[in-house]
Amino acid sequence: MNPFSLAHKTILVTGASSGIGAEAARMISKSGARVIITARNEERLKATFNSLEGSNHGYVLADLTNEEDIKNLIDQIDHLDGVVHSSGIVRPFPIKFIGAKQIDEMYGANYYGPVVLTSKLFRAKKINAGASLVFMSSISSKFPHKGGALYSGSKAALNSFSKTIALEYAPQKIRSNVISAAMVRTPLFDEAEKAISKEMMDKHGEDYPLGFGDPEDIGHAILFLLSGGSRWITGTEIVMDGGLSAGH
Numbered sequence: 413m414n415p416f417s418l419a420h421k422t423i424l425v426t427g428a429s430s431g432i433g434a435e436a437a438r439m440i441s442k443s444g445a446r447v448i449i450t451a452r453n454e455e456r457l458k459a460t461f462n463s464l465e466g467s468n469h470g471y472v473l474a475d476l477t478n479e480e481d482i483k484n485l486i487d488q489i490d491h492l493d494g495v496v497h498s499s500g501i502v503r504p505f506p507i508k509f510i511g512a513k514q515i516d517e518m519y520g521a522n523y524y525g526p527v528v529l530t531s532k533l534f535r536a537k538k539i540n541a542g543a544s545l546v547f548m549s550s551i552s553s554k555f556p557h558k559g560g561a562l563y564s565g566s567k568a569a570l571n572s573f574s575k576t577i578a579l580e581y582a583p584q585k586i587r588s589n590v591i592s593a594a595m596v597r598t599p600l601f602d603e604a605e606k607a608i609s610k611e612m613m614d615k616h617g618e619d620y621p622l623g624f625g626d627p628e629d630i631g632h633a634i635l636f637l638l639s640g641g642s643r644w645i646t647g648t649e650i651v652m653d654g655g656l657s658a659g660h
């Protein structure tokens with residue numbers, strides 16, 4: 413049997429209306445798994461749904477900062493063999509502008525959402541033994557940037573959460589890992605470019621030996637982490653940064 417096959421698996425992908433989540437959902441469907449996708453924007457989520465290969469997939473609209481939406485999402489899910497947590501936001505907040513509102517916004521989307529969804533999935537016994545959880549994190553959890561205190565902190569907190577899942581659920585052979593990515597060309601990248609200017613982004617790109625990433629680059633690692641080919645990998649991170657941190 414091919415250890416990298418995803419056949420007969422059911423995978424939930426959050427943040428599937430855009431960028432990495434949308435591409436990962438398509439790639440997972442091509443690998444033979446059934447995919448349930450979720451996000452808030454119906455038009456974009458449906459566009460991803462219509463691009464999935466094969467049949468029997470599903471989509472559920474949910475704002476993952478809303479507990480009722482999380483409950484509704486879980487009610488509509490059977491048992492899962494994997495979850496890809498790709499939902500998330502980036503907002504620059506210089507330190508002197510940080511208050512409760514900004515913390516709620518950033519940690520609501522980047523920490524509360526994936527953490528509460530995971531907790532409730534476990535409580536509802538919807539995660540099968542042998543399942544694999546993948547969280548989209550960022551190299552800025554280790555290498556913060558100016559204005560990124562809340563974003564970096566929310567991703568660092570997510571990294572710790574993933575490690576704790578690895579410890580608590582190893583007896584059921586449930587694995588949890590994060591992908592710590594540097595800049596990947598998605599709508600979120602475009603927002604960052606607008607915020608700082610194209611010239612500065614191009615200059616930043618010169619520090620990447622392999623250039624900026626594309627969503628399918630991340631998708632390949634997600635496929636590996638979801639598959640049995642990574643069955644001895646848990647509680648860790650895959651750094652995907654085109655070589656950016658190699659010289660640091």
Ligand SMILES: NC(=O)c1ccc[n+]([C@@H]2O[C@H](COP(=O)([O-])OP(=O)(O)OC[C@H]3O[C@@H](n4cnc5c(N)ncnc54)[C@H](OP(=O)(O)O)[C@@H]3O)[C@@H](O)[C@H]2O)c1
Nearest residue numbers: 427429430431432451452453476499500548595596598600
């Ligand atoms: N692109 C990069 O350079 C990069 C680098 C490192 C890490 N990452 C991480 O990778 C993940 C995906 O990034 P991306 O570039 O693909 O971003 P993206 O294109 O902006 O997609 C983000 C996704 O998150 C969903 N989302 C945001 N807030 C949500 C909420 N409250 N409830 C439910 N869904 C929500 C959005 O869907 P709706 O708006 O439809 O809800 C969208 O589908 C993020 O966690 C990001 O932090 C990205």
